[in-house]
Amino acid sequence: MYGWHLRILRVNLTTRKVTMEDVDPKIARDYLGGRGWAIHYLYKEMDPRADALSPENMLIFATGPLTATPAPTGNRYMVVTKSPLTGALAHSNSGGEFPTWMKRTGFDMFIFEGKASEPVYLFVNEDQVEVRSAAHVWGKDTHETTDILKGETSQEARVACIGQAGENLALMAAIMNDKHRAAARSGVGAVMGSKNLKAVVAMGNKNPPLHDPEGMRTLSVNTSKEVGADVKKGSNMRIYGTSYVPQVTNTLGILPTRNFLQGTFEGVDKIDGDALKDQYLIRHTPCYRCPLSCGRLTEVPDGPYKGKGEGPEYETISSLGTGCGVSDLAALLKANYLCNEYGMDTITTGMTIAVAMEMYEKGYISEEIIGMPLKFGDHDAMIAMVKLMAFREGFGNDLAQGSFRLAEKYGHPELAVTTRKQEFPGYDPRGSQGMGLLYATSNKGASHMEGDVAYEEVFGVPVKENPHTTEGKPELVRHFENSFALMDSSGLCVFVAIRYAFNKDRMILPLRVTEMMNLTTGAEYTPEEVMIAADRVYTLERMFLIKAGSGPEYDTLPYRMLHEPLPDGPAKGMVVKLDEMLPEFYKLRGWDEKGYPTQEKLMELELPLN
Amino acid sequence: MMIRVKLIANYREALPPEAKNGVVELDVPQGTTIYDAISRFDIPLNDESVIVLNGITVDMSTPLKEGDMVTAFSAIAGG
């Protein structure tokens, strides 16, 4: 076999025993790689009911067959584990350079089990695998940790690590790689912290052999040229990264504002991509082998918010910015930098502060408890909360549990805008109905990256779809969920793949993804087969959720989305009409009317029947 | 009648200098359609662009009313 190494590195942190295992080629093919392989192992080997922060949880780093190949944006990996935030599955995607370096160690996947008795990091240089003490970097932020560990191993190595938030088991802790890139969501950093695993340092030269290197090179060059031609025409993703999106969602009235009390934000011009470009942008920063280069290095050169780093992404602007009613761009950047340094998911961080702000303003949480006033728009208080949260100090200990547990503790769970206890990303589903169904059913709780139908409902990519209607959405959401499971399994970045590696039908088809997978692995997939494999991955994840106790009863939306109409903007008066979509969605998925996969469906996908 | 046109992100370059925060006010005759208003600007009118009236997707031949806001952005490479 090609493309995949078919090798896994398994590290038992309790015993410090390291084993190298082969992967069954049939499993490799049937589960694609990355996210697919990871759920296969997780489902087979761990009890889904285990406490996510206990040694029984498994933490998996998984690359895909296209990672470390010439494929443009073949630079991704997935972190897959049981989430301490949601109790469901966590699968968080990241790019940068670490994933490519990880695959060059000669392993497709690292599996961590157990818990180290003291802080450690893993160093892998091909077959040299060492569990080393991390006592000297424990307590340090992600940037310092990265510098120190590269200094003592090799400047050729790449580092994925947690910051203080992960060490302190804050439930929004991320795993940062290459300092600025994040496997952000669902508290994966807290799982790493619970295992006393501070970092993973990877290097090597074992590029996976390709089935048809010449064919792969030609297809990759041609794809890069297509991206390059669009970049030349003036692609917003190149000029602005995702920071241009607040203007789009504000126009459509679905920009989360003040904990979703509104769908438009009066201060949007102060924190959008143009404001950023004009004031703080230094240069664009690509992930490895990316012709689009959507990342941005920014700097606030002086003043109280002095700092430097990458970002903000749209999702950061819509959470720490508009979500909190904050329109001070320098302060927003500072909060973003801190999240990267402490290692925190900006979405959950921002939206948890947002619900605290609403509860403060409504008098449900006092100034005494918080330690200061916490009004919407108070950017200094917002920054103070980020710090408290990372260290779980004072009120920060409540914040570190995420918005659902916070709102519940203070008697108003209905104010938390979450599904499966995970905070919504930056598309208010009341004005984007398909996103509502996606959030309600996503295997990882509310997430756009689970099947981002906003591509069609918001951006018209590849086909324009009316965001206000429910008709046809179950089919679209199901198809996008499977397509994203495919991308997450392949090792490609969604931003480029969806535009250049699928066809341009409403039901996007992975024609070029399949071609790339075949040139890489020689697996001779058809596009239909890879979509069936993606469905297999998605359905097995659903089985994990059901066993974990996060089953169909959680396929719903928070009160605000179902019962409080948007008060402003073009989607004024709308709520999510979930009951118009959910039954049809279950049916299309081959699940019974209660939301459980049927035996026929499991058999069709060759999945375990229990 | 007065209408407003807002161009987002890379389309802003097509705006006249008096535009503020990407928005320009235009005095147009009754019966002016979305298409008429937007064709005054040098932006592509094809699959790469999304054009909405007051935040809602409508037919390009829809006539405008006083106070309407037409917004356009490029969907190229998505978000």
Ligand code: SF4
């Ligand atoms: S499009 Fe952006 S996130 Fe994706 S690989 Fe390129 S630089 Fe990284």
